[in-house]
Amino acid sequence: MSKLYFSFTVCFFLLLACSSSESEIQLIAKGGPIYGGSVAYHASEKSDLIFPMSVVSMYDQRAVAPVYETLLSYDEDNQSLVSNLIEAYSFSADNAYLDLKIRQGVYFHEDPCFFDQNRRLVASDVKFTLDFACSRHVLNEQGQLLTPKIIGAEEFLNDTTINFNRGVKGIEVLSDSMIRLRLIDSTQTILKILTHQSLSVISKKAFIAYGNDIAEHPIGTGPFIFKQKSDKGIRFERNPNYWRNDNYGNKLPFLDTLTIKFKKEGEDIFDSFTSQKTDLLSSIPVNEINSLFGTLTDAQEGKNILHKVQHKKGLKVNFLEFDCHTGPFKDSNLRKAIYHAVDRQEICREFLFGEGSPAEQGILPSVPFFKYTSGAKNPYNLGLAKSYLKKSNYRRADTIIFHVSTRLGSPEDNWCLSLVEKLRETLKLNLKLKRVSFSEKMTAIKSGSASMWMAGFISDYPDAESFLMPYYSKNKGEGRLKNGHFTSWEFDKTMDKARAEMEPIERNAYFNECVEILNQKAPIVPLYFEDLVVVFNLRLRGAKVNSFGILDLSEAYLKSIK
Incomplete structure (x- = not known):
């Protein structure tokens, strides 16, 4: 009897030990990182939906990134594609189709929707994700991304029944670990598009369980698990079952919690950082860094917080945009007048x-994936601007409202105010500035109540196509409603040639033609390229930001400064 009791006791404690959660076990990392701790930062804009296909801004993508992952990612240092949720990919000899091998051992976050306990990522989840991105579903803002690339995608987008049981004809599940994409063009750009944060993989089972409420139940494969969203912000916790390890074999992530805070009325984001209530500043003009943080001597004397700066040469372009469909800017001469009346060098200098x-050559920066074929030419020409204004139908009594989402007193706000004054003075435009939030501005653009606005854009994937596709009038889905309703058969025809071209030099030449057409038609006025700057508390190690503005905290950890 005593032997039986002893055996039962031993088995009980063994089972108890095996069932202990990871949080009850002290994890020790190799190579210097430390497990545990919490990181917080303020978002520049409040995120309403944490769902990949719904996001329309860099700030929304930052809220999605901790939870959801893409099939591929882009290594900026090596300018190459890196497998993420796929282990391998291969094109057919004629580039007619692309096969993707799904990474094994990847699981979605724990959630009651997985009543069968099977959370493994399989090919049907990837098909569902891509089908969703090609659908008319109310939560999908990405219809323009894949419809020009995959056979049957446009047909599915036009299907009002949204039958996910059928899905896109050209997206085929070959097995639990293999999926095939049948392609319209042979340029292989599809791989770059699959790095897009808004094409992060979602769970088919989660959608079946939650339906249109899926955005309230973010369930991905990423390093952090969504826990709570409120008016104060978004809270994430460590995913103990995350599939990735670092170069030392340490199980990622290191942090216990991540919080994205929403700014309260009157709250000073910089003070929160310097008082160490937050660990990074995700948006700060380069010119303000020295004045905010003081000198090296100040830091050595303990007068300010020790910090490091990650500075990425800007992929973000800032520009003026017009509603080309209705109102005063249906008149291309008025658009051209403003295009030539703006002194871009003065904005950058002053x-x-x-x-x-x-941005004197156009909307695209000169980057590894795009090069200008002609020299820079300053488009600022007041004489030319006034001649276009005379040709236009504009009347001085016509009021133009300029929508901006700027912070009062910021450099952006200051140049916007200056621009209004200059255009009033030089072109005698009855122009008025209206400050609104980002979401209010987007609502005004969608409703057609905005005729001119300040806009900013960061390439979503590493290709010139990403900058130019918003002005391609053959775009499908919700994306076609944005970007001022610009239409040009000449632009579309040239884009078609670029998208079908395999030779890099020829493709680059076609994209140059597209940029020149935009400069001539002036649906936008490119102003300047903005460098991306993020400031980190020095105790936060391993945090990264890429040129697309996405923060990566999967390998971040906290370590005191000695």
Whole structure:
């Protein structure tokens, strides 16, 4: 009897030990990182939906990134594609189709929707994700991304029944670990598009369980698990079953919690950082860093917080945009007048203190995936601007409201105010500035109540196509409603040639033609390219930001400064 009791006791404690959660076990990392701790930062804009296909801004993508992951990612240092939720990919000899091998051992976050306890990522989840991105579903804002690339995608987008049981004809599940995409063009750009944060993989089972409420139940495969969203912010916790390890074999992530805070009325984001209530500043003009943080001597004397700066040469372009469909800017001559009346060099020199680069050649920066074929030419020409204004139908009594989402007193706000004054003075435009939130501005654009607005854009994937596709009038889905309703058969025809071209030099030449058409038609006025700057508390190690503005905290950890 005593032997039986002893055996039962031993078995009980063994089972108890095996069932202990990871949080009850002290994790020790190799190579210097430390497990545990909490990181917080303020978002520049409040995120309403934490769902990949619904996001329309860099700030929304930052809220999605901790939870959801893409099939591929882009290594900026090596300018190459890196497998993420796929282990491998291969094209057919004629580039007619692309096969993707799904990574094994990846699981979605624990959730009651997985009543069968099977949370493994399989090919049907990837098909569902791509089908969703090609659908007319109310939560999908990404219809323009894949419809020009995959056979049957446009047909599915036009299907009002949204039958996910059928899905896109050209997206085929070959097995639990293999999926095939049948392609319209042969440029292989599809791989770059699959790095897009808004094409992060979602769970088919989660959608079946939650339906249209899926955005309230973010369930991905990422390093952090969504826990709570409120008016104060979003809270995430460590995913103990995350599939990735670092170079030392340490199980990621290291942090226990991550909080994205929403700014309260009157709250000073910089003070929160310097008082160490937050650990990074996700948006700060380069010209303000020295004045905010003081000198090296100040830091050595303990007068300010020790910090490091990650500075990415800007993929973000800032520009003026017009509603080309209705109102005063249906008139291309008025658009051209403003295009030539804006002094881009002055904006960079006087308001950005030389930190921005004037966008004198067009909407695209000169980057590894795009090169201009002609020299820079300053488009600022008041004489030409006034001649276009005379040709236009504009009347001085016509009021133009300029919608901006700027912070009062910021460099952006200052140049916007200056621009209004200059255009009033030089072109005698009855122009008025209206400050609104980002979401209010987007609502005004969608409703057609905005005729001119300040806009900013960061490439979503590493290709010139990403910058130019918003002005392609053959776009499908919700995306076609944005970007001022610009239509140009000449632009579309040239984009079609670029998208079908395999030779890099020829493709680059077609994209140059597209940029020149935009410069001539002036649906937008490119102003300057903005460098991306993020400031980290020095105790926060391993945090990264890429040129697309996405923060990666999967390998971040906290370590005191000695």
